[in-house]
Amino acid sequence: MHINSNLVADDYSEQYLNSGSVIIRDFLTPETSEELYNFFVGGGMPEDWWYSSSYPGADGAGFIRNFPENKDSIDYQRRHSENLFNQGQFTYHFYRTAGDHHSSCNCSECIFRIFLNSEESLNFLSAVAKDTLKGFNTVFASRYSSGCFLSPHHDDSLGKLGFVLQLTKNWKPQWGGVLHFLDDSLTKIEYSEVPTFNTLTLFHIPQGKGKWHYVSHVSPGVTSHRVAYSGWFG
Numbered sequence: 001m002h003i004n005s006n007l008v009a010d011d012y013s014e015q016y017l018n019s020g021s022v023i024i025r026d027f028l029t030p031e032t033s034e035e036l037y038n039f040f041v042g043g044g045m046p047e048d049w050w051y052s053s054s055y056p057g058a059d060g061a062g063f064i065r066n067f068p069e070n071k072d073s074i075d076y077q078r079r080h081s082e083n084l085f086n087q088g089q090f091t092y093h094f095y096r097t098a099g100d101h102h103s104s105c106n107c108s109e110c111i112f113r114i115f116l117n118s119e120e121s122l123n124f125l126s127a128v129a130k131d132t133l134k135g136f137n138t139v140f141a142s143r144y145s146s147g148c149f150l151s152p153h154h155d156d157s158l159g160k161l162g163f164v165l166q167l168t169k170n171w172k173p174q175w176g177g178v179l180h181f182l183d184d185s186l187t188k189i190e191y192s193e194v195p196t197f198n199t200l201t202l203f204h205i206p207q208g209k210g211k212w213h214y215v216s217h218v219s220p221g222v223t224s225h226r227v228a229y230s231g232w233f234g
Helices: 010-019 030-040 068-086 108-116 119-129
Strands: 021-024 051-058 061-065 092-096 136-144 149-153 161-166 179-182 189-193 199-204 213-215 226-233
Touching: 010 021, 010 119, 010 199, 030 108, 030 226, 051 068, 061 068, 068 092, 068 149, 108 119, 108 136, 119 161, 119 199
Parallel strands: none
Antiparallel strands: 021 199, 051 061, 051 092, 092 136, 092 149, 136 226, 149 213, 161 199, 161 226, 179 189, 179 213
16 A cells, blocks of 8 residues: 555545645655655665756757756757747746666556556546546656746646645745646636655646646755656556
8 A cells, every 4th residue: 555544535536626736745655655655755765866857948849868968958948948938928947757778667656557557546536536537648747946937837638637746744834836827818827836755746637727726836946856757647
């Protein structure tokens, strides 16, 4: 069992169905959440397993392995994304995993990916959403460092249910990196979620519409990393 045994899925259904999203604190067992924290944040995962992810990429490159020799290219991508953000375009820059491990890999991420498609996971999430979820479409770890951001978007066509599992400890709201949900006019914030360790945010993705949200810029000079595991189920 990886899900906190004290949680009852039906306790979260009403809010999810009425508001389109719900926050579940202490989602994973302490053992599982600490294992993921130690892997992604505590140095268990090699630094060069992260990829710089930017959209749209400058000069056709938007996905760059985090090797030391790629630092200049990564910085160039970040500046390009920032310029487009200032022009009001959809854009982002952060670090992520790629799900590119070999089939027999037994690292913490690969084990967690198997869990996400397990009966335990799918039954719980389906019970919250009151819908049958067959499996994830895409999942990955994300890491937001100083200057990283994700501009407003709605995830339409990516799945039925989106999720963000926060794996950051002792994050301060003034550092940025906050998940904001917007109304359809894109002028009002419905609610914001400051990264809190082992907190799962679920949100419904209405077909043909999506759910508008964004992650605010991580402030200059912040040395901590905002780490999460995210994706979409269909």
